[in-house]
Amino acid sequence: MATSSWHRVLVLTLIFLLNCQQHSATPSKRIIYRFTDCTAEQLLHLPKLSAVFELSAVTCNITTLPNAYFTRFSALTVLELRESGLATIEDYALSGLDQLQWMSLAGNYITKVKPWAREPLKALNSLDLEGNAIRTLNGESFICYPNLHYLSLAANLLERISSDVFAYVPHLKHLNLAQNRLTVIGSSYFRGMQHLAHLALHHNAIERIEADSFESNAHLRSLRLDGNKLKDLEFLRNRALTRLLNLNLSHNQIETLDVFASSEWAVIDLDVSHNRLEELKGDTLKGLAGVVHLNLSGNALRLLATSCLDKLINLETIDLSANNLTQVPVGLFDAPTQLQRVNLSRNALPDIHATLFAQLPYLRLLDMSHNQLSSGAFIVHFSPLLPRSALTLDLSENHLTRLDTDAMDALHVCSERVELFGNWWHCEWLIVELVRAPAHFHFGRNYSLVASWSRALLNVSGIDCYDVERKRSIVVLDAGRLWEQRHTVNTAEQTTFLDPAMPTPPPLVWPRVRMDRFDSRSIIIWMLIAIGLAFTGLRILRQLIDRREQAKRLTKLREMKTKELVRLTTNQLTVHSDHR
């Protein structure tokens, strides 16, 4: 079984090769072999080893790479041995790979990184050791790979790194140490790595980062520290880090951002979501004039100083969702006038000052869902420079009872999409507005209904509304569709129904709403609306049936045509061959 699949892969690859060679315009032929389910022994019996440019073996059985295994692969440039059970690499297994530039040994059982060659592999610039079982790195780990630019050791078992390991790879630009077990970053870990630009340390268990850890990394541009256990950011006080552009501190235990008040930062993208921030003072973010995307979601923010965003004149996105805000100070968004996306969802805001968003002509997305808003007065005060149909506004799951006529009019003009479901709408107001509302105003949400005339659970789009005595009702939006559902459920036994004879209307028994979704004590039945809608539904259904009939006829016609065509072509073919 294993051998046969091996042959299959081999054959496919050879075909691929022939194609490659035919299309290749370069004089030197590059042979590429890609295998799955092979063995180490089989790889050595490939033809033309010395011309192989790329070798890839995925999910093979290569537990051991013996010494001098690659000596005949003298032109090998790309090597991938992934998920192949590789556990032992003998000391000189990689000797002879002078041309090797890119190597991946990801997803194996390697426990130690060693030189694995007699002479340095000077051409190697990318090494991927992700998903192995590497516990430690020592001084000699990288001495044979002096020109690495990219190194990934993600998803291993590293707990600590002995000092100056990376001093042997001075040209490294990308280093990925994510998903390991690091708890402390020592000051010597990254010493001397002057070219390091991207460092990923996310999803470790880092609690502490020594003060001068990044002293010599003046070219660091992106730093990922999300998913660790950091409590403070004192390590950021190092001057070398002020030129960072992307900083991800999401999912830590950070309580204060004071460090950003002390100097000027270049950072563009700052993610501090899911930490323990409670307050932003006037100067907390003072040094972040360059920031474009700021994520403060999932903290415990209660207090925002009016001037806390004053210096952030380049801000385009701010996410303040899932915090504990009960108020947003007037003037908060007066300085960052470039803002395009504002998320204040999932707070506890009972109201919003009417002019809060008045200075934001570029606003395109405003999410105010899951708050306790009872007034939409701010809608009238959106910037007059807002283009038509530009704004997506989410006001769902609030305490709105009605929106004034001028607010509705303003929404008609400026919005592209408006979510309004899950509010406390007054029934009278709602009915009137439903008639006027354009299709991009979404009042309805989906309910599951149990009806006496259908065994299946029905889905229906409806709206909660309340009367003056605060009794809850439901307005069903599309009873016609409801009825359609009933019949699609039954089509198996009722095929004759598709006959375009006028179908009988459903009995007017109001469906029972499932108890977990709805308080049945207070159901007022909007019977008249339902009847009206049901008749509309019938009309639609009638049209639908007509259309289906027509479609059937068309298909039949098409089938006949195809048959005719086939007959004609076969005739012609026979005629043709007769001539020959």
Ligand SMILES: *[C@@H]1O[C@H](CO)[C@@H](O)[C@H](O)[C@H]1NC(C)=O
């Ligand atoms: C892998 O190959 C070795 C011999 O080289 C063999 O003993 C082992 O059973 C093979 N493993 C699998 C999963 O085929």
Ligand SMILES: *[C@@H]1O[C@H](CO)[C@@H](O)[C@H](O)[C@H]1NC(C)=O
């Ligand atoms: C920060 O990391 C989290 C995962 O931990 C990720 O979801 C988020 O997109 C990252 N933020 C940025 C700005 O890349």
Ligand SMILES: *[C@@H]1O[C@H](CO)[C@@H](O)[C@H](O)[C@H]1NC(C)=O
């Ligand atoms: C902010 O972070 C949260 C959680 O990490 C994420 O779900 C959300 O998409 C981010 N917001 C933005 C605007 O990137």
Ligand SMILES: *[C@@H]1O[C@H](CO)[C@@H](O)[C@H](O)[C@H]1NC(C)=O
């Ligand atoms: C706003 O934030 C909430 C909670 O973090 C999230 O579920 C929602 O998708 C965000 N809204 C937008 C428009 O990104």
Ligand SMILES: *[C@@H]1O[C@H](CO)[C@@H](O)[C@H](O)[C@H]1NC(C)=O
């Ligand atoms: C934030 O609000 C949540 C629920 O709304 C509450 O459980 C939590 O205690 C609040 N946190 C603070 C710090 O007020």
Ligand SMILES: *[C@@H]1O[C@H](CO)[C@@H](O)[C@H](O)[C@H]1NC(C)=O
């Ligand atoms: C209701 O369900 C329809 C599809 O059946 C979906 O397109 C729509 O987005 C849903 N509405 C809500 C508010 O979830």
Ligand SMILES: *[C@@H]1O[C@H](CO)[C@@H](O)[C@H](O)[C@H]1NC(C)=O
């Ligand atoms: C009703 O909607 C739920 C999810 O909202 C879906 O799982 C179910 O299949 C739908 N039922 C019908 C009859 O469309």
